[in-house]
Amino acid sequence: MDSKYASISAENAKSANKRKHILSINKLNIKKAKTPLNATHIKISPNNGDINVKKSDHEAEKTAISEDIQEARKKLPVYAVRNRILEEIRKNDTMILIGETGSGKTTQIPQIIHGARLEGAGAIAITQPRRVAAITIALRVAAESKTEVGSIVGYTVRFEDVTSPRTKIKYMTDGMLLREAIIDPLLKAYSVVVLDEAHERTVSTDVLFGIIKIAQKERTEKKLTPLKVIIMSATMDVDTFSKYFNNCPVIYLEGRTYPVTIFHSKTPHEDYAYAAVCTIFQLHSTMPFNHDFLVFLTGQEEIESVIYNIKQIAKSAAGPPLKLCPLYAGLPAGKQLQVWRAAPAGARKVVLATNIAEASVTIPGIKCVIDTGMVKERTWCGGTGAERLRVCRCAQAAAWQRAGRAGRDAPGRAYRLYTARDFQGRAAHNAPEIVRCPLAPTILSLIAMGVEPNTFPLINAPPADSVRTSLNLLRELGAVENVDTTPTLTVLGKKMAAFPIDPKYSKILLSAPEYDCLDEALSLVAILSSENVFHAPMHKREEALKVKQKFTSPLGDHITLLNVFKAFCKATLKKQWCKENYLNHKNLTYACEVRQQLLKICQRFNLNVSSCGQAHEQVLKCLLTGLFSNCAWLREGAAVGGARYVTAGGVPARLHPASALLPARPPALVYSELLHTTRAYLVTASAVQANWLPGGKRAR
Numbered sequence: 001m002d003s004k005y006a007s008i009s010a011e012n013a014k015s016a017n018k019r020k021h022i023l024s025i026n027k028l029n030i031k032k033a034k035t036p037l038n039a040t041h042i043k044i045s046p047n048n049g050d051i052n053v054k055k056s057d058h059e060a061e062k063t064a065i066s067e068d069i070q071e072a073r074k075k076l077p078v079y080a081v082r083n084r085i086l087e088e089i090r091k092n093d094t095m096i097l098i099g100e101t102g103s104g105k106t107t108q109i110p111q112i113i114h115g116a117r118l119e120g121a122g123a124i125a126i127t128q129p130r131r132v133a134a135i136t137i138a139l140r141v142a143a144e145s146k147t148e149v150g151s152i153v154g155y156t157v158r159f160e161d162v163t164s165p166r167t168k169i170k171y172m173t174d175g176m177l178l179r180e181a182i183i184d185p186l187l188k189a190y191s192v193v194v195l196d197e198a199h200e201r202t203v204s205t206d207v208l209f210g211i212i213k214i215a216q217k218e219r220t221e222k223k224l225t226p227l228k229v230i231i232m233s234a235t236m237d238v239d240t241f242s243k244y245f246n247n248c249p250v251i252y253l254e255g256r257t258y259p260v261t262i263f264h265s266k267t268p269h270e271d272y273a274y275a276a277v278c279t280i281f282q283l284h285s286t287m288p289f290n291h292d293f294l295v296f297l298t299g300q301e302e303i304e305s306v307i308y309n310i311k312q313i314a315k316s317a318a319g320p321p322l323k324l325c326p327l328y329a330g331l332p333a334g335k336q337l338q339v340w341r342a343a344p345a346g347a348r349k350v351v352l353a354t355n356i357a358e359a360s361v362t363i364p365g366i367k368c369v370i371d372t373g374m375v376k377e378r379t380w381c382g383g384t385g386a387e388r389l390r391v392c393r394c395a396q397a398a399a400w401q402r403a404g405r406a407g408r409d410a411p412g413r414a415y416r417l418y419t420a421r422d423f424q425g426r427a428a429h430n431a432p433e434i435v436r437c438p439l440a441p442t443i444l445s446l447i448a449m450g451v452e453p454n455t456f457p458l459i460n461a462p463p464a465d466s467v468r469t470s471l472n473l474l475r476e477l478g479a480v481e482n483v484d485t486t487p488t489l490t491v492l493g494k495k496m497a498a499f500p501i502d503p504k505y506s507k508i509l510l511s512a513p514e515y516d517c518l519d520e521a522l523s524l525v526a527i528l529s530s531e532n533v534f535h536a537p538m539h540k541r542e543e544a545l546k547v548k549q550k551f552t553s554p555l556g557d558h559i560t561l562l563n564v565f566k567a568f569c570k571a572t573l574k575k576q577w578c579k580e581n582y583l584n585h586k587n588l589t590y591a592c593e594v595r596q597q598l599l600k601i602c603q604r605f606n607l608n609v610s611s612c613g614q615a616h617e618q619v620l621k622c623l624l625t626g627l628f629s630n631c632a633w634l635r636e637g638a639a640v641g642g643a644r645y646v647t648a649g650g651v652p653a654r655l656h657p658a659s660a661l662l663p664a665r666p667p668a669l670v671y672s673e674l675l676h677t678t679r680a681y682l683v684t685a686s687a688v689q690a691n692w693l694p695g696g697k698r699a700r
């Protein structure tokens, strides 16, 4: 047994004091396979150990329905051992807390801390990798504590702050806490920071680990209020983390509310989306109607096409009516939250989600998870600046998280559309994002905090060439100097760091007054910071394309987006107008809010908000001040494999089929994104002239 581990369970809470140093390996291990349940799945019992509250389906359902929210809280494993947890938190400045999915870590730990007023004069920050989780959990915890969200319990996500000076429990995206650290690296507003879902290893969380380590040390040295740090997950690599945090204790919380039974496919499926549709209907014909389903797919288009297929089949299928709810990052926030509403009486809710529903969230009513085992992953090539989007198999940790979305208000089932052997062969955890993402925004933030990026203590160091490329880009943007010795921010760089956007785009805003186009640049950057504003339902694609023509500019996609935004601002009945024009009302409204916030920062710097009117070339020239490295040139001679362009980084690519430039192919382009799916595409592109580039340069 290892002395740095302690185990707490409802059963041993009282005696735990005496047997503090126990290693409890009571994680989500599947132990044994049982006989096949039906033609396509093998049933495997999860390892419930002796800690599951075993209830029959019927009993559990009755409990979930009849008990009020407070009673449900008291049943959570975390609640039962709250005094022991408090003791551990009091004792340790840093600790790792591992507990099964649904055991109550995210919702209860902050309430337990606040209940004992352990945070003192400061607040408790709880970070989430995803926006939707931060919002829905804050709403739930506010309801549990019988307060309005925004008072004692609040949330902060990019461009949305629902907190007040009274807020003590603040759910926030990891990116937002990182931004706060730029202003105050010691995070003095907080006495407790909880880094939740640590296994996801987003860049922001990884950087926060380092920031918090430094802040903790400095606060102690300066005799300020100590900073308590709790790192939480159901499925993380504890040894690496404990080592990183100076061998801090790891507390295992035993127990889960309801068991989840896992089923694996007997044979592999070639077409996982097709297998998902088949499984939905197989279960639909046998499961009680109040068992809602959550299906994990990889992206918006796939979700839309699966929904289309389900609708066709449902017309003649047996079973209750289906309420189909998509859930992906690009979906307007209001529509995302619809997923949390109950299905109409007598209907079954089927949520079709990407991995944004994978961790932290509780969607009430979900009793069956259908896991395709696939995920769309973004990787980045530092050398060429190309982003690659590829569909790949998710890690084991992700599969456990997905299964954990069931069994939260009653016993659940998870159907994995891949074999047990396939599962066993998968990586235990995802590769940390920091080793596969563009780092310029993170490095700019670090330097703004006064941290030397080359010596910053990260759990996993990013590839050296990725750091070098990002530092060089920041130098070319004019944000950083002395990149080879001690990188420091220039006056311009300090201003750039004040914007919560990619430095390429903050540079555009700060350059815009020179081109007399800050008015347009603000709108454009706001719209590029939002999700897709065009909304073309599958069955109306042709019509939507026709309508789009009226906004299309021969100069390309950026001015087309600007035209959309201007027309949206002028429209009186905005919702109706968006519907008629196949535009996404929520995303455009969001872009307006983003614009307001960016405008406020510009006003702080006394920038002149003038408009270039119809002189749109000014906007494109201004774009090049930030996107100079995102240029592509038409190839001379024949296209290679259909790719007609070559980027400044030397990547052969083609214009995205949705580009307003097509069918024309201007000799030079600026683009917002270079995306690899099956091919390399230039996304959101506009025509430019080579002599507009700073110094007339053609390629770096």
Ligand SMILES: Nc1ncnc2c1ncn2[C@@H]1O[C@H](COP(=O)(O)OP(=O)(O)OP(=O)(O)O)[C@@H](O)[C@H]1O
Pocket (backbone or CB within 6 Å): 076, 099, 100, 101, 102, 103, 104, 105, 106, 107, 108, 136, 137, 140, 233, 234, 257, 359, 360, 361, 362, 363, 364, 404, 407, 408, 409
């Ligand atoms: N929005 C909600 N609606 C209904 N019940 C909820 C909601 N959020 C949480 N719960 C209940 O609270 C329980 C604990 O949720 P919580 O998110 O705290 O668990 P967790 O241990 O953090 O899980 P995970 O590791 O999956 O994030 C859930 O199992 C569910 O029963």
